[in-house]
Amino acid sequence: MSELISVSQAEALIAEHMPSFGSERVRLDDAAGRVLRQSVHAEHDHPPFDRVMMDGIATLWSETLPQRLHVAGAQMAGMRRQSLSGEGDCLEVTTGAMLPHGSDCVIPVEQVRRDGDDYVLGDDCHPFAGQFIHRRGSDCVQGARLLSPGMRLGPAEMALLAANGVANVEVASVPSVAIVSTGDELVDVGAALGEGQIRRSNDTAVRTALRMDGFDRVAMEHIVDDEAATRERIAALLERHDVLLLSGGVSMGQRDYVPAALAAQGVRKVFHRIAQKPGKPMWFGIGPRGQAVFALPGNPVSALVCATRYARPALLAAQGMAAPVRELVSLSEAVDANPSLASFLPARVESDASGRLVAYPVPSRTSGDFSSLPRTQGFVQLPPGQGKAPAGTVAAFYRW
Numbered sequence: 001m002s003e004l005i006s007v008s009q010a011e012a013l014i015a016e017h018m019p020s021f022g023s024e025r026v027r028l029d030d031a032a033g034r035v036l037r038q039s040v041h042a043e044h045d046h047p048p049f050d051r052v053m054m055d056g057i058a059t060l061w062s063e064t065l066p067q068r069l070h071v072a073g074a075q076m077a078g079m080r081r082q083s084l085s086g087e088g089d090c091l092e093v094t095t096g097a098m099l100p101h102g103s104d105c106v107i108p109v110e111q112v113r114r115d116g117d118d119y120v121l122g123d124d125c126h127p128f129a130g131q132f133i134h135r136r137g138s139d140c141v142q143g144a145r146l147l148s149p150g151m152r153l154g155p156a157e158m159a160l161l162a163a164n165g166v167a168n169v170e171v172a173s174v175p176s177v178a179i180v181s182t183g184d185e186l187v188d189v190g191a192a193l194g195e196g197q198i199r200r201s202n203d204t205a206v207r208t209a210l211r212m213d214g215f216d217r218v219a220m221e222h223i224v225d226d227e228a229a230t231r232e233r234i235a236a237l238l239e240r241h242d243v244l245l246l247s248g249g250v251s252m253g254q255r256d257y258v259p260a261a262l263a264a265q266g267v268r269k270v271f272h273r274i275a276q277k278p279g280k281p282m283w284f285g286i287g288p289r290g291q292a293v294f295a296l297p298g299n300p301v302s303a304l305v306c307a308t309r310y311a312r313p314a315l316l317a318a319q320g321m322a323a324p325v326r327e328l329v330s331l332s333e334a335v336d337a338n339p340s341l342a343s344f345l346p347a348r349v350e351s352d353a354s355g356r357l358v359a360y361p362v363p364s365r366t367s368g369d370f371s372s373l374p375r376t377q378g379f380v381q382l383p384p385g386q387g388k389a390p391a392g393t394v395a396a397f398y399r400w
C-alpha cells in the first residue's frame with residue numbers, strides 16, 4: 001500500500017507535473033471569459049486628445065470673460081479639430097468632442113442660456129481655466145502596460161482590448177477533458193432505476209465545477225466494473241483527451257480496477273492516497289502524452305472535495321492563471337480535528353458584524369451523504385491536530 005502524503009505535498013506534486021495546454025489566437029468576440037496569454041499595452045494616449053467632458057460651450061477663459069459670448073461655430077464629438085479665434089467667442093461642443101484650438105474652458109449647457117447668436121452665462125456661473133476638460137494621456141500614456149498574461153478576460157479587460165485595437169487575442173487553450181464515472185451500480189439521470197442502482201451524479205458535479213472556470217470541452221463517459229473494459233476505455237480516452245478526471249474504483253476493493261488499468265495504459269503514478277478525510281484514496285498520474293489524470297474517490301463528497309481542492313486549481317494554473325488569494329475563515333464552534341489526517345469540513349460562511357468570515361460547519365456523517373451540500377459554499381481545511389480545533393480557529397476555506 002502506498003505511503004500517505006500530506007495535502008501540501010499532493011498540491012506540490014500536481015503543480016510540478018501538470019502539463020501546459022498551450023495558447024491560441026482567437027477573435028476578440030470569442031475571448032470573453034478566457035485566460036489572457038499576452039501583454040497588452042496602450043495603443044495611444046488615453047484619452048488620445050484633450051477632450052470635452054460636458055455638452056455646452058468652449059471658450060478661452062480670462063479674468064475679464066464677458067457674460068455674453070458669440071457663437072462662432074460648433075465642435076461636435078467625432079469632428080476634426082476646429083479653431084476658436086475671436087476673443088469673446090465660443091463654440092458649441094458635445095461630450096467626447098476634441099477641445100477646439102484656442103479654447104481652454106468648457107461651460108456646461110445647464111449654466112448658460114442661448115440668446116440669438118450668443119450664449120449668456122448664468123449669474124451663478126463662475127468658470128475657470130481648464131474646467132471640464134479630460135486632458136490627453138491623463139488616464140494612461142501610450143505604451144503603458146494595461147493587461148498581463150494570466151488575467152481572466154471579464155468585461156473590464158475586454159473593454160481595454162477593444163479600446164486598444166486588439167482584434168485578435170492570444171488566450172490559453174482549453175484542454176479537452178474526459179469526466180469518467182466507474183461503477184456497475186451507476187445509471188444515467190434519465191434511466192429507470194433498478195434494484196441496487198443509483199444515478200450517477202459525480203460526473204455532473206465535476207463538470208459543473210469545471211464549467212464555472214470556463215473548461216467547456218468536456219466529454220462524459222461511464223465505465224462498468226470490468227478489468228478489460230476499464231483498460232480498453234481508458235486507452236481510448238487517453239487518445240482523445242488532455243485531462244482525465246475519473247471517479248470511483250480507486251480504493252482497495254476487489255472491483256477497484258482504475259489504478260491498475262491506468263498503469264497498464266502507461267499512465268505513470270505520481271501519488272496514490274493523501275492523508276485527508278474525506279478523499280484519502282485519491283490518485284494522480286501523468287499519461288504517455290503528458291495527460292493529467294486525476295482519479296477521485298467515488299463517494300460524492302470526496303469526489304467534489306478532491307475536484308475542488310486539487311483538479312480545479314491545477315487546471316487553472318496550467319492555463320497560466322495566478323493562484324487565487326487564499327480565503328481565511330474562523331470556525332463558529334469547536335470541531336474534532338483528526339489526529340493524522342487533514343479534515344475537509346463542508347461549511348456555510350457568513351460575515352460577522354466586523355466583516356470577518358465565519359464558517360459554520362455542516363457536517364455530513366459520511367462522505368456518501370451529500371444532500372446537505374447545497375447549504376454550504378465550500379469547505380474548511382483543518383490540518384491534522386490533537387483533539388478539538390476550538391471555536392475561532394482560523395483556517396483556509398475553499399469554495400465549490
Ligand code: AMP
Pocket residue numbers: 181182183185186198199200201202203247248249250251253297298299300368
Ligand atoms: P467507489 O469509490 O467506486 O468504491 O465508490 C464509492 C461510493 O461512491 C459507492 O457507494 C458508489 O456507488 C459511489 N459512487 C461512485 N461513483 C459515483 C458517481 N459517479 N455518482 C454517484 N455516486 C458514485
Ligand code: MG
Pocket residue numbers: 182183184248249298
Ligand atoms: Mg465503484
